[in-house]
Structures are given as structure tokens and as C-alpha cells.
Amino acid sequence: MTLIQRHKNNKVAFYSRNILRSLTPKLIYHRRLQYLLNTLDSYDRQYIVSRVNYYLKHNDAFSLPDDKAVSIKRYRKKGQSAYYYDLKEYLHYFDRHFKVTYRFGDDTHLEPYPFLVKARPIAGDNANAVLFKLNKVRHFNFIEDSLSFREKTDKAVWRGAAYQPHRASFVRQYYNHPLCDIGQTNPGDTPQPWDKGFMSIAEQLGYKFILCIEGNDVATNLKWAMSSNSLCMMPKPKYETWFMEGTLKAGVHYVELKDDFSDLEEKIHYYNQHPEAAEAIIANAHEHVHQFCHPRQEKLIGLLVLKKYFELSGQWQREANK
Missing domain, CATH: 3.40.50.2000 (Glycogen Phosphorylase B;)
Known part of the structure; x- marks a missing residue:
């Protein structure tokens, strides 16, 4: 028996898609965000919410440090482009004045404030490490195996x-x-x-x-x-x-x-x-x-993680009241 030769994600396609995303007008993203959020009831709401809360464990309001938070309009690529594009793909949907704190790479130490990260320790109080789907072109590689x-x-x-x-x-x-x-x-x-x-x-x-x-x-x-x-x-x-x-x-x-x-x-x-x-x-x-093989569902969960992050940091509500 031969194995199906689809064992790696296509990096050229990954970067090409992200370059095209950067050319899309923000207004289209904002309209698309509302549409995607309105699709929540077409999924298993309890399951979706449980995953959002798994990634972002905080349920109470928090503050972001001014010297660490970066506004979306000032978010720039500084190496580690796969991480940059994975987060940028979702930041496109939100107001450019919203701020985020994040860390790229394999470092797993915890910060005294909530920040977006690829990986965190499982044990202990890890709530400040907000999991996001980063470097997915390398890590989220599912294969088809024709051998039993x-x-x-x-x-x-x-x-x-x-x-x-x-x-x-x-x-x-x-x-x-x-x-x-x-x-x-x-x-x-x-x-x-x-x-x-x-x-x-x-x-x-x-x-x-x-x-x-x-x-x-x-x-x-x-x-x-x-x-x-x-x-x-x-x-x-x-x-x-x-x-x-x-x-x-x-x-x-x-x-x-x-x-x-x-x-x-x-x-x-x-x-x-x-x-x-x-x-x-x-x-x-x-x-x-x-459960990770449904692109639209995965997209919605990622957007909801950021929405919760912006809500708890007081940014989503402030913008909504303008």
C-alpha cells in the first residue's frame, strides 16, 4: 500500500494568503466580523464557549500595561513571520486602536498580565498565558495515513x-x-x-x-x-x-x-x-x-478569544459606546 503524500502544510500558500489579506479593506473585515459572530448559534454554543474559556481563563476585567501593549495599527513584523501572520489574520477584524500584549516563540514563562502566546505550562496558575493558534503552519499539520x-x-x-x-x-x-x-x-x-x-x-x-x-x-x-x-x-x-x-x-x-x-x-x-x-x-x-479540522469553527473560536480579551481589557465596550 502506498501512503498519501500530503504530509506538510504548504508554506508558499500560507504566506500568499496572508499577503492578500493585508490588501483587503478594513471595512470588509469589520462587516465580516459581525457576520461570523452571528453564526455562533449555528454551532454547539456550549462547546465553543468551553474552548474559548479554556484558552482565555480570565472572566474578570483586567488591565494591560501601557509599556507592553501594542495597538493593532502599530503591530509590525519583527522576525518570526509565521507567528506575526497568524495573529495578524485575526487582528484585521478589530478596531485598529485596540491594543494587545503577546509573545512569540517557545518561551513559556508567565507574565504578571494577560498576554497571547503559543504555549503555556499545564500545571499551576497559567491564566495570564492566553493560548492562541500561532505558528500553525508548522504545528497544525494533520496527515492522512493509508496504513493500518x-x-x-x-x-x-x-x-x-x-x-x-x-x-x-x-x-x-x-x-x-x-x-x-x-x-x-x-x-x-x-x-x-x-x-x-x-x-x-x-x-x-x-x-x-x-x-x-x-x-x-x-x-x-x-x-x-x-x-x-x-x-x-x-x-x-x-x-x-x-x-x-x-x-x-x-x-x-x-x-x-x-x-x-x-x-x-x-x-x-x-x-x-x-x-x-x-x-x-x-x-x-x-x-x-x-475537533480542530473545521476551519470555519476554528476561525470563530479565534475571533471569540480576541473579542473576550478586548472585552475584559475594557476596549470592546469603550469602542461600542463611542
Whole structure:
């Protein structure tokens, strides 16, 4: 069987769409916003509201620091263009005098005020980190897998940069294990036995088990791994994004491993011997993924997150009363 070769988002199309958006008159966006907000009742309102409140946990009014808040009219690209365009896509719809606070990149430390961010810690009081769908061209990559779980090789696979201590330790522990095809791809001056070449998503889909290991924040491969017919294995996630990793349940959506990966061999053996259990988890993973595969609904949720943000920071109401 051949795999369907649609394993990466088209970056050229992504940037082209965003350039065209910048040419659209603001009046059209403002009219479109009202239309989109009025479609809420055509969806499951309780579900939509629950996701908005998950991303923006605050329900009481808050203030934005003057020295950190940026007005939409002064929002400019300063590197990290994928992040810039992902937020700009939604800012187009709101008044150019509204202000936002945000942070791009993999940094996950919390600020003393609400700010938009790609990822946040799952544990503790994380309410000031407002999750937004940022860098989606890299992270929100769902795939179509034509191989069933039982047709795949009975091994676990992982490729990636292993700069963090926990990743480096994992690679050195399992790079030569007979049940694994694991290796690091980070360039270095001194070759190491655990250095292995790039492996495409299509090639990784030939394995029953895909390791999803957090780096600076979430595991980049988690979204496509959970949309595949392979079984996702990982330690309990410590960070979350728009994908709501904090709602994932061990044994339901993925196979949980110990933080030191000492039970990896045991878990591989178990699910090789119990494919029906693996397939049940894979089906639940697909169900979780499916909720992010409705572009119009995703658009509405993103707009409602910003609307709530502007309301709680006192900007939406002030504008409405002008």
C-alpha cells in the first residue's frame, strides 16, 4: 500500500494568503466580523464557549500595561513571520486602536498580565498565558495515513534535535535498541553513534509507535502523530497549545511513559501483543484531532478569544459606546 503524500502544510500558500489579506479593506473585515459572530448559534454554543474559556481563563476585567501593549495599527513584523501572520489574520477584524500584549516563540514563562502566546505550562496558575493558534503552519499539520496499525513495523520511531538534556538522555538510551529506530538529527562537529539521518513523515508512518517528546515546549510531531494510525507514546505533557494537550488522557488518547522512558520496551511489547487496545487509543486520538479540522469553527473560536480579551481589557465596550 502506498501512503498519501500530503504530509506538510504548504508554506508558499500560507504566506500568499496572508499577503492578500493585508490588501483587503478594513471595512470588509469589520462587516465580516459581525457576520461570523452571528453564526455562533449555528454551532454547539456550549462547546465553543468551553474552548474559548479554556484558552482565555480570565472572566474578570483586567488591565494591560501601557509599556507592553501594542495597538493593532502599530503591530509590525519583527522576525518570526509565521507567528506575526497568524495573529495578524485575526487582528484585521478589530478596531485598529485596540491594543494587545503577546509573545512569540517557545518561551513559556508567565507574565504578571494577560498576554497571547503559543504555549503555556499545564500545571499551576497559567491564566495570564492566553493560548492562541500561532505558528500553525508548522504545528497544525494533520496527515492522512493509508496504513493500518497492524500493517506497520513493530517498532518505535523518533527523529529530532536532542539539545535538551531529557531528549539527549532518551536518544543515548534507545538509539541502538532492537525495538526502536531512534536518533538525533542535530548537526554537530563531532559525529556520534546516535546521529541518524532525516526521516520523512511518510517513512515514520511505517512504524507502529511514534514517540512524541517535548522540547522547549510541546512536541512538534504530536498533532500529525495523533492523526496517524500509529500509536502515540510520550511522558505526561508539561506544556499545551491551541491543541489543548492538557485535556489529553493517558491510556485514552496516548500511551503514557515514565519521564525517564524506562518502561518503553514494556509498553511496546504490550501493545504489540494487544493491537485492539492500541487501535482503541488511536480512535480516541483521531476524535481529539477531529475537533480542530473545521476551519470555519476554528476561525470563530479565534475571533471569540480576541473579542473576550478586548472585552475584559475594557476596549470592546469603550469602542461600542463611542
